[in-house]
Amino acid sequence: MKCSVSTLAAILCLVAAALLPTAAEAQITIPTPTITPPTVTVPSVQPPSVTMPSTQPSATQASTSASGYPYKLAPLPYDYSALEPYIDAETMKLHHDKHHQSYVDNLNKAIEKYPDLQKRSPEQLLRDLKQIPEDIRAAVRGNGGGHVNHTMFWEIMKPKGGGEPAGPIAAALRTNFGSFDAFKTQFNEAGTKRFGSGWVWLVSNPGGKLEIVSTANQDSPITDGKYPILGNDVWEHAYYLKYQNRRADYLGAWWNTLNWDEINRRFQKASTGL
Amino acid sequence: MAHTLPPLPYDENALAPYVSAQTLSFHYGKHHTGYLNNMNKAIAGTELESLSLVDLIRTVAKNVEQKTLFNNAAQVWNHTFYWNSMRPGGGGEPGGTLGELIKDSFGSYDEFKKQFITAGTTQFGSGYAWLVKDGEKLVVTKTPNAETPLTDESKVPLLNMDVWEHAYYLDYQNLRPDYENAFADNLINWEFAEKNLERVFAG
Ligand SMILES: [Fe+2]
Ligand SMILES: [Fe+2]
Numbered sequence: 110m111k112c113s114v115s116t117l118a119a120i121l122c123l124v125a126a127a128l129l130p131t132a133a134e135a136q137i138t139i140p141t142p143t144i145t146p147p148t149v150t151v152p153s154v155q156p157p158s159v160t161m162p163s164t165q166p167s168a169t170q171a172s173t174s175a176s177g178y179p180y181k182l183a184p185l186p187y188d189y190s191a192l193e194p195y196i197d198a199e200t201m202k203l204h205h206d207k208h209h210q211s212y213v214d215n216l217n218k219a220i221e222k223y224p225d226l227q228k229r230s231p232e233q234l235l236r237d238l239k240q241i242p243e244d245i246r247a248a249v250r251g252n253g254g255g256h257v258n259h260t261m262f263w264e265i266m267k268p269k270g271g272g273e274p275a276g277p278i279a280a281a282l283r284t285n286f287g288s289f290d291a292f293k294t295q296f297n298e299a300g301t302k303r304f305g306s307g308w309v310w311l312v313s314n315p316g317g318k319l320e321i322v323s324t325a326n327q328d329s330p331i332t333d334g335k336y337p338i339l340g341n342d343v344w345e346h347a348y349y350l351k352y353q354n355r356r357a358d359y360l361g362a363w364w365n366t367l368n369w370d371e372i373n374r375r376f377q378k379a380s381t382g383l
Numbered sequence: 384m385a386h387t388l389p390p391l392p393y394d395e396n397a398l399a400p401y402v403s404a405q406t407l408s409f410h411y412g413k414h415h416t417g418y419l420n421n422m423n424k425a426i427a428g429t430e431l432e433s434l435s436l437v438d439l440i441r442t443v444a445k446n447v448e449q450k451t452l453f454n455n456a457a458q459v460w461n462h463t464f465y466w467n468s469m470r471p472g473g474g475g476e477p478g479g480t481l482g483e484l485i486k487d488s489f490g491s492y493d494e495f496k497k498q499f500i501t502a503g504t505t506q507f508g509s510g511y512a513w514l515v516k517d518g519e520k521l522v523v524t525k526t527p528n529a530e531t532p533l534t535d536e537s538k539v540p541l542l543n544m545d546v547w548e549h550a551y552y553l554d555y556q557n558l559r560p561d562y563e564n565a566f567a568d569n570l571i572n573w574e575f576a577e578k579n580l581e582r583v584f585a586g
Contacts, residue, residue, distance in 0.1 A: 207557040251507050304454050305528035306508035306548070326508040344508075345548035346557065354413040354549065 178217040179227040180256060182210050183263075191268035195362040197351045205263065208346055212255030212327070219248035231257045235331045254327030258308060258340065264371050265339050271365035276373040277380075278338070285319040292321075297360045299323045300343050309360075310340040313379035336379040339372050385423040386436060388415060389463060397471040401565040406553045411466070414549055418458035425452045436460055437533060437584055444534045457529040461511060461543060468542040470572040477573035480580070481541075488521040498523040499544070500563045509547040512563075515540050516580060533584060540584070541576040 185205045190198035220226045223242065226234065234241060234253045241249050274282060274289060286292035292311075300309035303323040310322050312335035319338070322330060330337045341347075341363055348359035391411050396404040422439075426432045431439055431452075440456045443449040476482065476492040489495040495514075502525040503512035510527040516539040524532065532538045544566050551562035 203556050211557075247507075304451070305510075345552060349548060349552040350556075353409050353553075354417065 179220075180213050180216050180231060182213045182256075183260065185263055187268050192266060192366045195365045196266075196348075200346075200348070200350050203350075204342075204346060205259075209255070209259040212252045212259065215248060216252040216256050219245045219252060232331055235329045236334075238332050250332070251327050254329045254332075257329055257331070258327055258337075258342070261337060261340060261375075262342055265368050265375070266366040267368035267371070270367045270369070272369075274367075274369045274372070276369065278369065278373050278376045281319055281376065293364060296321050296341075297357065300341055300360045301357050303343050306344040308340050308342055310335075311338045312336060313338060313376070317380070336375075338375045338379055339367070384432065385427070386419060386459065388419055388459070391466055393471055398469060398570060401554075401569045402469070402551075402562075403554050406551070409553070410545075410549060411462075415459070415462040418455045418462065422452065422455040422459055425455065440531070440533055441536075454529040457531045457533070460533060461529065461531050462545070464540065465511075465543050465545045467575045468544065468572055469566070469570040470575070472569075473573065474567055474569040474571045477571075477577070479577060481573055481577045484521050484580075495521075495523070496567050499567060500560060503544055503546045503563045504560055506546050512544045512546060513540055514542045514576060539579060539582070541579045542571060 182205075185201065188198075189201040189205075192201060216231065220234075223245070226241070231253045234249050235257060238246065238250055273279070279289070282289050282292045286295065296309060296311065299321050300323065303309060303325070305325065307323055307325045307328070310324065310330050312320055312322055312330045314320055315334050320335075322335065323343075324330065330340075341360065343356060343360070348356065352359040352362075388411075391407065394404075395407045395411075398407065426439070431442070434442060436456065436459060440453065440460060443453045443456065446453075477485065482492070485492055485495050489498065499512055499514065502523050506512065506525040506527065508527060510525060510530070513524045513526065513532055515522055515524055515532050517537065521541070524538075526532070532540045544563065546559060546563070551559060555562040
């Protein structure tokens, strides 16, 4: 053991020297359960001034089950190894089965005592976050965001994906960013700059313009009235086993996994909702 | 003048199996070094270059436009502090002055440990759990990302635990509480924490 008192003193000296003079996502299958006007005791939701694409029921929500847990984790839409070599199977398994599952479990737990909220899709919870009771707001923000963000994440990727975008999104990216390459560069830069845990997004803002934003932790653009068309998870758990500190390499490789059909579907949903 | 990092206070494999050599190699060699290089680049040729690390952190903390520099500088300090908060053969209940203080402040060592682990587990995203001296009492706190008790001069940091995923993902993956338990039971450097009781963190 090297931590004898005298070594410790030496360590402290070094520390002192240093101190001193130098000195989450869902293909938002947003349940559109005909949302019956919530009889929720929560202040009724005012018509959002921003028309967001209607939240249709999706993979993120199920009707309240007998167990009383309304939110469910959909199976990964492909094999854990399907995104190799860009994202490894072990990462996919942990990310989906452990991280995403725990967001779902914690969201269910958070709203356990608010049965009326359970009728809402997770996207609705995030959109109207200010109206969520304060004692569970942070939990809904983190875990509801984690659920919706990751659901989207799985759905906008696919095996043998990537390549140049086609369809309406391709033209929109050219119009908004000059070229697909310029868009990728800006997006990767925003992802690299996000300090700590978070996401980088392409969103449609309330005016219908496309923009790149990044959010901390599991914050969703939906809470800001913006619709996420695609997003990349830059929490370290998304890439650490394969890329360690090299987040930029992960951001670069990720484009090879994209499912442009699904991204076009989301883009059209954003456009029609606005 | 550019700042430098003190060497790790032990071998890279000294904390295994609780924190692996591979983790320490990336954490010190890439993350910590990366923060240092970013900080040095940002202050090169500016008047900030002449400040001590602690003064630099406290100075830029007051200016939101210098958030990126604050993040890098605070991470340089936080990580040096974190390396010293661990030692091979550490952890468990401390004796001496600190053992008494912990009993006075928390009621028992077990209660301290519970609060410390809860702080780390509930720090959503990236950040740290801390044991700090606040007046005559010890308290457990948590901070997000690079935030540090150093910017609150009423508090004296005694030890910290990095709960960024990079600190434990190679060894524990999603199981942050397993890492935190191993940290408390086998790694905490109580001698370092005790010396900090008397330290003045200043330029
Ligand atoms: Fe994630
Ligand atoms: Fe770290």
